Amino acid sequence: MDVIKTVKLTKCYGTARGIIDVSLSVQEGEIFGFIGPNGAGKSTTIRLLLGLIYPTSGEAAIFGEDCIKRGPQIRQNIGYLPSEVFYYDNMRVIDLLKYSASFYHNVDQQRIYRLAEIMDLDLHRKIDDLSYGNKKKVGIVQGLLHQPRLIILDEPTSGLDPLMQQNFFNLIREENRQGATVLFSSHILGEVQKLCSRVAIIKEGRIISIEDIHALHNKNYKRFKIDFHDQVDAGYFNIEGVADLSTAPGSAAFLFKGRLNQMIDKIHGLNLINLTVEEPSLEEIFMHYYERES
Amino acid sequence: MNIYRQELRMLTPSAIYWSLGMLVCLLLFMLIYPPVAADVQGLEAVLANFPLEMRKALGLSSLNLARVLEFYAFVFLYILLIGAVFAMKSSLAVLSEEARSKTTDFLLSKPVSRFVIVTAKWGAVLTALLLQSILLILFSYMIVRIYGSFSSSLFLLITLSLIQMQLFFSALGLFLAALVRRMRSVLPLALGIVFGFFLVQIINQSVGERALGYITPFAYFDPATIVQHGAYNPTLVIINLSVSAVLVIAGYMAYHKKDFAAQ
Amino acid sequence: MNIVIRELKANLKPLLIWCGSMVFLIYGGMIKYSGIAGAGQEARKLFDQFPGAFKQVLGLGELDITTAAGFYALFYIYFLVLAGVHAVMLGTVIISKEERDKTADFIFVKPVPRHQIVTAKLAAVLTNLLVLNLTTLLASVVFVNMYNQGASISSKIALLMVFLFIIQLLFAALGALVAAASKTSKRAASISTLILFSTFLLSAAIDLYPKIDFLKFFTPFKYFSAAEIITRGSYQPWMLVLSLLLIGIFVYLTYRMVERRDLVV
Numbered sequence: 001m002d003v004i005k006t007v008k009l010t011k012c013y014g015t016a017r018g019i020i021d022v023s024l025s026v027q028e029g030e031i032f033g034f035i036g037p038n039g040a041g042k043s044t045t046i047r048l049l050l051g052l053i054y055p056t057s058g059e060a061a062i063f064g065e066d067c068i069k070r071g072p073q074i075r076q077n078i079g080y081l082p083s084e085v086f087y088y089d090n091m092r093v094i095d096l097l098k099y100s101a102s103f104y105h106n107v108d109q110q111r112i113y114r115l116a117e118i119m120d121l122d123l124h125r126k127i128d129d130l131s132y133g134n135k136k137k138v139g140i141v142q143g144l145l146h147q148p149r150l151i152i153l154d155e156p157t158s159g160l161d162p163l164m165q166q167n168f169f170n171l172i173r174e175e176n177r178q179g180a181t182v183l184f185s186s187h188i189l190g191e192v193q194k195l196c197s198r199v200a201i202i203k204e205g206r207i208i209s210i211e212d213i214h215a216l217h218n219k220n221y222k223r224f225k226i227d228f229h230d231q232v233d234a235g236y237f238n239i240e241g242v243a244d245l246s247t248a249p250g251s252a253a254f255l256f257k258g259r260l261n262q263m264i265d266k267i268h269g270l271n272l273i274n275l276t277v278e279e280p281s282l283e284e285i286f287m288h289y290y291e292r293e294s
Numbered sequence: 295m296n297i298y299r300q301e302l303r304m305l306t307p308s309a310i311y312w313s314l315g316m317l318v319c320l321l322l323f324m325l326i327y328p329p330v331a332a333d334v335q336g337l338e339a340v341l342a343n344f345p346l347e348m349r350k351a352l353g354l355s356s357l358n359l360a361r362v363l364e365f366y367a368f369v370f371l372y373i374l375l376i377g378a379v380f381a382m383k384s385s386l387a388v389l390s391e392e393a394r395s396k397t398t399d400f401l402l403s404k405p406v407s408r409f410v411i412v413t414a415k416w417g418a419v420l421t422a423l424l425l426q427s428i429l430l431i432l433f434s435y436m437i438v439r440i441y442g443s444f445s446s447s448l449f450l451l452i453t454l455s456l457i458q459m460q461l462f463f464s465a466l467g468l469f470l471a472a473l474v475r476r477m478r479s480v481l482p483l484a485l486g487i488v489f490g491f492f493l494v495q496i497i498n499q500s501v502g503e504r505a506l507g508y509i510t511p512f513a514y515f516d517p518a519t520i521v522q523h524g525a526y527n528p529t530l531v532i533i534n535l536s537v538s539a540v541l542v543i544a545g546y547m548a549y550h551k552k553d554f555a556a557q
Numbered sequence: 558m559n560i561v562i563r564e565l566k567a568n569l570k571p572l573l574i575w576c577g578s579m580v581f582l583i584y585g586g587m588i589k590y591s592g593i594a595g596a597g598q599e600a601r602k603l604f605d606q607f608p609g610a611f612k613q614v615l616g617l618g619e620l621d622i623t624t625a626a627g628f629y630a631l632f633y634i635y636f637l638v639l640a641g642v643h644a645v646m647l648g649t650v651i652i653s654k655e656e657r658d659k660t661a662d663f664i665f666v667k668p669v670p671r672h673q674i675v676t677a678k679l680a681a682v683l684t685n686l687l688v689l690n691l692t693t694l695l696a697s698v699v700f701v702n703m704y705n706q707g708a709s710i711s712s713k714i715a716l717l718m719v720f721l722f723i724i725q726l727l728f729a730a731l732g733a734l735v736a737a738a739s740k741t742s743k744r745a746a747s748i749s750t751l752i753l754f755s756t757f758l759l760s761a762a763i764d765l766y767p768k769i770d771f772l773k774f775f776t777p778f779k780y781f782s783a784a785e786i787i788t789r790g791s792y793q794p795w796m797l798v799l800s801l802l803l804i805g806i807f808v809y810l811t812y813r814m815v816e817r818r819d820l821v822v
Contacts, residue, residue: 047820050665050666051665051666052661052662052665052666052819052820053820053821054817054819071670072668072669072670072673073668074668075666075667075668076668078666078668080662080666082662082822084659084662084822086658086659086662086663086822087660087663088567088658088660089476089478089567099559099563100663100667102559103559103667103669128476142663315751315754319758322758322762323758323762323765326762326765326766326769329766329768330765333766359765368765372758372761376754379750478654478657478658479650479654479657479742479746480746481646481746481747481749481750482571482646482649482650482746485642485750485753486574486578486642486646489639489642490578493582493635493638493639494582494585496635497582497585497586497589497635498585
């Protein structure tokens, strides 16, 4: 079933645009990525889903129920990790976590300790004294401790060291394996690549496309880097299917999508020093998407 | 310098609103001066029979409200109240700004010493207060002049008590802001403290000047007393300056030693 | 419930300071009274000579301030002011603090409807106001009895405290509404401060010049006359109705506006 379903969801702040006609659906058990440049509307969409702000038009439903009208009920089963984490004064980590837990039905207290251990979080420190990254960890445990069916992550790993990031991803994967659906908003494409099965790309308030990660990879460009002895024109490699071409005397680099034999023919005649052909990163693909669509 | 200019710019809108507030307050009160004066005129004779203690207890002190300047002195107590809150809240705000808007890392990593930072900020507050007093002197004079003639020097004496009072409250604000680790809301604190001092003075007006008279700055510059004696009490002026100085120095020291937590 | 307890804990220290200040204020006031209680008979004679109009100007009406009762009533306005400052700021801050401190993303994402959160906060406010009120009552009764040479006025004081409570509720509800309607917490605090100053100065102006008494509807400080209450135990029922009506309206609007807000962090 559709865990999240939005239909032409729109939010306008006076004359400033928030998001426009955002329609997407997230299936149960998916890890769904939500990417876009800063200011594209990712946070706005999420805040609409959580009932923190109200839509100008359109619908948003979670677990089949309207986000605004049935908000409190729905949120029993949602865990939210905001990008910036702020808490109350003079609270210890464990106090905050217990306070958070008190809002949900049937929270397994042991789970708090387990999660804290995985994230290497000292439960007895005062939150005020924690570093940014450690505060983020509090946010992570806080968002997961009630075993939510839907986990919404907004830039969750900013501030975490690489080891913690790994722990965090493992945690998310484990939750997913146990049946949780995940909405993962980020502008770090590498992470999205690692975790998500499908991804929605948003830019300037609109959804540009919703793709399957694997399909995206298959539509691939290949990245070519060539070093050679010959003198060639700048336009030598600029055949159809080439993009992002940069040349210098004796070298060329570009992305190519097309008949590989065509490109091999062009390279074949050269006196090669070095040739690299690789899968471009998701970054490079998406940069392309962004540019093409604009 | 740049910090000073920036701080002053940030203070300007608030300073304008509060100054306008003070002037509007004065204006509105002066509007009812003529009828009040008429009323009081007739009762002046009876008032004279009353023992001073009694009159003080009634909150009337010794002011003859029929006279323009003395009415002004009566109203000025409220102007002082507004001005004191403004001075305190500005000081509190200016030094706790970074912590509240999470810009600590921005300012404190700049190549300036904390001493310079505090000086620039407090300097901006003092500038705003000075400008406010100038504005007030000018416009109040014009307003009150409409209602009668009076001794300019006494007028000035009364009106200049504002800046001195504000010196104390802004020093107090500076000190508290430097001391307190996190200040979420500035106005409740400023209002509470200033009104607290104000109400102590109200009690004080009747008990007699001794013990209570020294703990509240509103007693140091009581407009009614100034009118009566035609001058400040020099001891009190000096005490005010000294206490303010001590608070400011303590504030500087506290800010210098402060640990600014991560945001 | 959990939110209420949180709010109570957070407000504990300030509440204690306010209560302490109130006690100090009352104590100081009664010491002041002891100063003029001695004036006794002579003062009373002189006082009786006062033309009624003059007593009006003083806002005394029929008050005999040489008695503890009369004095306390005169003094009462100042508790009102202090309690008003406390109440309006309490109401304002408690509603605006979640957005101010950016904890809105924590609390409003919890599986509770917004109106429940508002109810919890208002309950905490009510508790705080009650504590301050009862402290004032206790301190008043104790200190007045220490210096009172006449009949006991404790029941009259209690009545005054009831009206104090109503004024507290009024200011707190107004403060909450201002916060619910304001875009930022800073603006809310400024507006509440403006309201406080305006009502206070207006009441001072009315005291000075009773002919503008009709303006008293704009300042809760003048809704109930302490003089009237303490001498005759009576009050103007219309003002009571007005107060309760206003409290109801402000609270209702607060709920409405918090419900419809876009929560900005």
